[in-house]
Amino acid sequence: MHYLGVDVGSVSVKFALIDQEKNVIDTLYMRNHGVIPTVKKGMAQFREQLPSDIEVSGVGATGSGAGFSKVLIGADVHKTEILAHAIGTLHFVPDVSVIFEIGGEDSKVIFLRNGIITGFEMNRICSGGAGAFLDSLAGRLNIPISDVGHLALERENEVSIASRCTVFATTDAVHKLNSGYRLEDVLMGVCNGLVRNYLAMLYRKVSPPPYTFQGATSRNVALRYALEQQLGAEVIVPPYAACLGAFGAAILALENGTTQTRFKGFQLADFEYQIRSFICQDCENHCEITQILQSGEPIASNGSRCGKRNF
């Protein structure tokens, strides 16, 4: 009996496979190059890496693309990423009080008390305190994103970057580099600015530790350092921090008590999928309908307000 969790985010797709005792068997972290090819690639990779006798008895989906991936993979439960992250984190840090999660395009703070969510904050209109910005900056400077953290920790001087808006932050960072600042100093300035922006936007209610930091950005050591500095407390990065949402979704699938899973199996990798979208002209609502086709046959359709085109 194994359970699969899938977290489709804006920048990446995460998979986690657990057994009945909630032990992690395997996780995958992949760049999101479109949900269909990424999910197919993930399934193919699982099939290669795992022994063939693995039987998946339940699938949980989460993340901003959960509604879509739920159909694609055949998920049994579908919960929001806030819940999934909280449940995943509680497994490793049962007494966690605040979860800091910085994703690619959205970032959140989750407050807990005695293992129960008491509140949450998400960025509303601006992705300033999120990771995609670091990614694009690294791309522009031609540095692998995985090196940014280590480079930044080698800073020598404090550099302040105007970080309220990431578009201007990029401009400011490039300008500072052009005026002869050291790369390491600028990168640390950017990390500091990102965390400052994130905390200013979302962390307005101060809670006592323990704190955890997760999401793919938690692998950036400079961000963790900046977060600890600005909070003035230790921040725990739980195991599988990048894939905790998927892990939480897998636990939700396990606890859901599904008897007959809708999972389509790892052979999903062999199917052909297409997406078709059109605007329904049947009434003034003009709903945008999206359909998933499997080998030419529509298997799911959604987006219709009245419901007649949803299945």
Place this chain on the structure above:
Amino acid sequence: MKERIFTLPLCGNSWMPFKTAAEKLGVQVVVPPPITNETIALGARYSPEGICLPFKVIIGNYLQALDQGANTMMFYINSRAGSKNHGGGGGGMCRLRHYGHLQQLVMKRAGVDVDFLILGENGGLIGQIKEVTGRGTWEIIQALRVAIKKVRLIEMTEELSWRYRAVEKHPGATSKALNKGLEVLQGIDSFKELDGLNLESFFAGIETVEREPLRIGVVGEFYLLLEPASNCHIYEMLGELGAEVHRHLGLGEAILRYPPGFVLGKLMAWWLNQSIPPRSETAKIAEPYLTCSVGGHGRESVADTIRFYEAGYDGVLHLLPMGCMPEVTVRPILRKISEDYNFPVLTLSFDEVISEGAIRIRIETFVDVIRLRKERGERRHALPGS
């Protein structure tokens, strides 16, 4: 003089009673087409950028109704409410007070030649109607009587639909029944027939499941409470998640709380056989947190959140258009109430570029969290807005 063809902004189903009354008085009316993204985009293009969402939607309504032959825009402002320093209605201390005149300005700038009729601006609602329709007082009173009854029945039908949707077996069944019920309602124009209507019968055919729904109160800005197209259809969203919704103010309640005139108010309450909590009571409940009016229905939002808590609800949703002065003022107060009472309150702010996904994830999480807590036996807990 050319014949006047009236139109009015859409606000939930409020066009239905208006149309009934207008037809009774022999006035031609064009109802704007249902609000779509196109409507909102159209309105936003001509409106000032920083103005609240309802204004933009209304301008979109007007422009689309214009295409369908309307030549006079009608708007209702309750000037009495403001004078009482209690907020509420069109005369309240918020931008709504200026809506009528701003709309005229925006239309002029858009190069549209239309007439405006701002009802209730200087008090004397019945006098104005007389002038427009040329009918006598008695006839007008009769039409208003049917209209206000219809307002109330529509409201009650909607409330019933929220209760049914939370326990429906087949998703969508309630929405269908609701639409059919509203059609039946709209077909009736006599007070007696309306009075004899059994609203429950609209929903009689719905199969339900055995489950205890969550009960969620909704407070906040009036237009967002009424118009589903402006609030991403959250009532349907909540219903499908198994939560029963209760709105703190409907159109009928709002009219009764802030009547267009003292005598008319008493008459309406008598026609509907309904008592309304006096404003002084609302003020008293809100007093520990808010000692004055902040315009709009801000004070109601505060008092009704506490009322919802005391009535044993599981949580409160607070809706506001981005930049709404009264509700922005109320927002931190609700957060404080949430902490003090250990009672979940989620604030959602809407504008024309909001994505439905962003609202959905917040609502789904809110419902999940409340349900988890309820299952673990700790019914009340804090959930400050996000």
